[in-house]
Amino acid sequence: MNIDIDTQNLIETVTELSVTYGVKILLALAVFIIGQKIAKWVSKLCLKAMELKKIDPTINQFTKNIVYYSLYTMVVIAALGQLGVQTASFVAIIGAAGLAVGFALQGSLANFASGVLLILFRPIKVGDYVEVAGTSGTVKEISIFSTILLTPDNKTVISSNSAVMGGNIINYSTEKTRRVDLVVGVSYSSDLALVKSELEAIAQSDDRILKDKDWTIGVSELADSSVNFVFRVWVNTPDYWAVYFYLNEAVKTNFDKKGIEIPFPQMDVHLDKQAA
Structure with a gap:
C-alpha cells in the first residue's frame, strides 16, 4: 500500500x-x-x-x-x-x-576601436589613394581589425587599424584637384624672362592643366650653381602623375631647343705647384 x-x-x-x-x-x-x-x-x-x-x-x-x-x-x-x-x-x-x-586582447580591441572610428568618420574609403602607417597605396578594403592597401607596383599591404589611426593620414583622393609642384634650375647666365615665357608656354600647351586656376612661375632661390624657379600648376586629381611626368620631360625638351642651360653640380679642383 x-x-x-x-x-x-x-x-x-x-x-x-x-x-x-x-x-x-x-x-x-x-x-x-x-x-x-x-x-x-x-x-x-x-x-x-x-x-x-x-x-x-x-x-x-x-x-x-x-x-x-x-x-x-x-x-x-x-x-x-x-x-x-x-x-x-x-x-x-x-x-x-x-x-x-x-x-x-588589448591590441585586438585597439584595432577594433580604430576600425570603428575609420568606418564612422571615414577619413579614407575604398578606392582612395592614401599614405598611412608609412605606406602609400590604394585602399582595397577596410575591415574591423585591419586596412588593406594595394601599392602602385601591385603589392598588398595589410596595416593594423590602430597603426592607421595612430599616425598621420594623407588622403590624395579627397579633393578633386591637386597642385603639381616642380623646381626648375637654370644657369646664372640664362635669360630669366625667356625662362619664364617658356614655362608659361609649357603650361598653356597641355589641356590637362586647369586654366581657371592661376599657376605660379617665379624665382624661388639663388642657389650655389643655379637660379631655381618654382613651377606650380593645378590639375584634376586623376591626371596628377601623368602631368607631373609630362612637365619634367617638356621642360628639358623645350629648354634644349631654346639653349637654356640646366646646370648640374660641378666641382672645380685647383692644383698648386709646390717648389721642390
Whole structure:
C-alpha cells in the first residue's frame, strides 16, 4: 500500500515538474527561435535601407553585424529568463568575462576601436589613394581589425587599424584637384624672362592643366650653381602623375631647343705647384 502511495506521489511530482518546466522550455525555445528570426530580419532590413541610400559597403556590413549580434544577445538573455535563470547575474558574469578578455586582447580591441572610428568618420574609403602607417597605396578594403592597401607596383599591404589611426593620414583622393609642384634650375647666365615665357608656354600647351586656376612661375632661390624657379600648376586629381611626368620631360625638351642651360653640380679642383 505504501509503495502505491509513493509511486503515485512520484508520478504526480514528475507530472507537475514536466508541466511547469516543459512550458518554460517551450516558451524559451519559442522566444529564441522567433527572436533569432526577428534579429536576422531587422539586420537585413537595415542593410537594404543603407544600400538604398548608397552608403559605403564597409559601413553597411559592419552595421548589419552589429545590429544582428546585439539583438541576438538580447534574445539569448530573454530565453534564459524564461527558464528562470537570473539574467541580472548572468549579465554581470558576461560583463566580468568581457573585462577579462578585454585585458587579454588589448591590441585586438585597439584595432577594433580604430576600425570603428575609420568606418564612422571615414577619413579614407575604398578606392582612395592614401599614405598611412608609412605606406602609400590604394585602399582595397577596410575591415574591423585591419586596412588593406594595394601599392602602385601591385603589392598588398595589410596595416593594423590602430597603426592607421595612430599616425598621420594623407588622403590624395579627397579633393578633386591637386597642385603639381616642380623646381626648375637654370644657369646664372640664362635669360630669366625667356625662362619664364617658356614655362608659361609649357603650361598653356597641355589641356590637362586647369586654366581657371592661376599657376605660379617665379624665382624661388639663388642657389650655389643655379637660379631655381618654382613651377606650380593645378590639375584634376586623376591626371596628377601623368602631368607631373609630362612637365619634367617638356621642360628639358623645350629648354634644349631654346639653349637654356640646366646646370648640374660641378666641382672645380685647383692644383698648386709646390717648389721642390
